[in-house]
Amino acid sequence: MSSVQPIVARATPLGEGAIAIVRLSGSGVFEITDQLFFPDRGGLFSTVPERTMSIGRLVDGDRSLDHPLAVRFQAPRSYTGEDMVELHLHGNPLIVDSTLQLFLRKGCRLAEPGEFSRRAFLNGKMDLAQAEGLADLIRAESDIALDLAQQQLGGELSRRFSHFRHEIVDFLALIELELDFVQEGYELLDYEKLSSTLQSLLSDIRDLLVSYRTGDLLRRGPRILLLGRPNAGKSSLFNAILGYSRSLVSSQPGTTRDYVEERIFYRGVVLHFLDSAGIRETDDDLEAQGVSFATNLIPLADHVLYLIDSSLPESTLATEDNHFISLSQKYSQSHFLKVYSKQDIGVSIDTAHSVSVFDRLSVEHLLDSLIAQYSTHKTDSLILLTQRQHQKLLAIESFLSSISNVTDTPTELLATDLRAILQPLSELTGAVTNEDILDAVFSGFCIGK
Numbered sequence: 001m002s003s004v005q006p007i008v009a010r011a012t013p014l015g016e017g018a019i020a021i022v023r024l025s026g027s028g029v030f031e032i033t034d035q036l037f038f039p040d041r042g043g044l045f046s047t048v049p050e051r052t053m054s055i056g057r058l059v060d061g062d063r064s065l066d067h068p069l070a071v072r073f074q075a076p077r078s079y080t081g082e083d084m085v086e087l088h089l090h091g092n093p094l095i096v097d098s099t100l101q102l103f104l105r106k107g108c109r110l111a112e113p114g115e116f117s118r119r120a121f122l123n124g125k126m127d128l129a130q131a132e133g134l135a136d137l138i139r140a141e142s143d144i145a146l147d148l149a150q151q152q153l154g155g156e157l158s159r160r161f162s163h164f165r166h167e168i169v170d171f172l173a174l175i176e177l178e179l180d181f182v183q184e185g186y187e188l189l190d191y192e193k194l195s196s197t198l199q200s201l202l203s204d205i206r207d208l209l210v211s212y213r214t215g216d217l218l219r220r221g222p223r224i225l226l227l228g229r230p231n232a233g234k235s236s237l238f239n240a241i242l243g244y245s246r247s248l249v250s251s252q253p254g255t256t257r258d259y260v261e262e263r264i265f266y267r268g269v270v271l272h273f274l275d276s277a278g279i280r281e282t283d284d285d286l287e288a289q290g291v292s293f294a295t296n297l298i299p300l301a302d303h304v305l306y307l308i309d310s311s312l313p314e315s316t317l318a319t320e321d322n323h324f325i326s327l328s329q330k331y332s333q334s335h336f337l338k339v340y341s342k343q344d345i346g347v348s349i350d351t352a353h354s355v356s357v358f359d360r361l362s363v364e365h366l367l368d369s370l371i372a373q374y375s376t377h378k379t380d381s382l383i384l385l386t387q388r389q390h391q392k393l394l395a396i397e398s399f400l401s402s403i404s405n406v407t408d409t410p411t412e413l414l415a416t417d418l419r420a421i422l423q424p425l426s427e428l429t430g431a432v433t434n435e436d437i438l439d440a441v442f443s444g445f446c447i448g449k
């Protein structure tokens, strides 16, 4: 193997912990470790069996730094595919810092974010889609996001993409052949079949694009806006959902001026809730600003809960109904849900969602219906896509939809079109790649990964 500069980084989060792991990878890491780490049972570290832990002393000159465990990974049987060392130190930030300094002095360089994984990719240990799955895994916040990331790590995405790619490569080969024999008048290409293959590719890609939107939503967690007239009970419901008093509540209408955003984990799903100012015509400048804040938030929300105070007189309830309808029509992109509040003192309305902040079950019921669409069984078929993959899929989609009629397209042009599709397809899994893509993928990692 050619010589690669040894890199070092802490692999566990910053701060104090029971243990902290420092990782080394590259040429000469065993020899460097031999100068600094001395196994208790004697002998050199570079001769201890690979992939077993040995305890020993880590020393800086005549100063003893720590009594860590160390593991040796012999290339190519390591995460990066290079020679690697892992030191399991006591989790004191001072020990970790001195250890890093020590290895830097001995010729290692501090790893860039994601550099370990980048090397793993370059050494064929994983493909790009898997690397991105890994980046998501590190960042995953909810159970479902975690499942999706693990699925991607398992290569599900790569399998799908390579299936697309193979079909196109096969057709391209036939086209090239046909072009070579054009004088002889051979017709090798089955245009019907090509056309139907491209159609099914297009529909598969559109499915994936839909899946991106849902997957993306799950990863960041849907944003849910609480909207309604002043005093509808938005802040009270917000607090009830969070389980503590985050927003001011008062019987005075127009209490909330600014908007407040908080996040909860509910049954494995991240949900962002936004409390906003009650919507009404007002002369108060501050309140008016709050109202425009609230309406500006509507297009940014994935769900809008429109609260109606069920203790209001019936005629007002009818007006509120109309207000709900006109708002949900005006912002037809957002999902509006009508919620009747203050059920403990209001008229009961069976057909709609209804809550009382004094009835925990009613609040949970509302949350359950909100996350129903995100529950695990609905996400089984979901595939997690990153923004980069999303961009590529969009490019492929636009090419595919521009090839309207393959039978009327001259064979030369068809070949160009197919190649244009092949390029982004290959880039998805890293079959064709360049520095830009690698940088984009791996910069999202933390140092030490």
Ligand SMILES: Nc1nc2c(ncn2[C@@H]2O[C@H](COP(=O)(O)OP(=O)(O)OP(=O)(O)O)[C@@H](O)[C@H]2O)c(=O)[nH]1
Pocket (backbone or CB within 6 Å): 228, 229, 230, 231, 232, 233, 234, 235, 236, 237, 248, 249, 250, 251, 252, 253, 254, 255, 256, 257, 276, 277, 278, 279, 341, 342, 343, 344, 345, 355, 356, 357, 358
């Ligand atoms: N009985 C009962 N009272 C409630 C309930 N929810 C809210 N209230 C009362 O309704 C009043 C208004 O509540 P808020 O939560 O401040 O209403 P809001 O929609 O945030 O009002 P603004 O911020 O002014 O737009 C307060 O006096 C609350 O105590 C409920 O479920 N039951």
Ligand SMILES: [Mg+2]
Pocket (backbone or CB within 6 Å): 234, 235, 236, 247, 248, 249, 255, 256, 275, 276, 277, 278
């Ligand atoms: Mg409020």
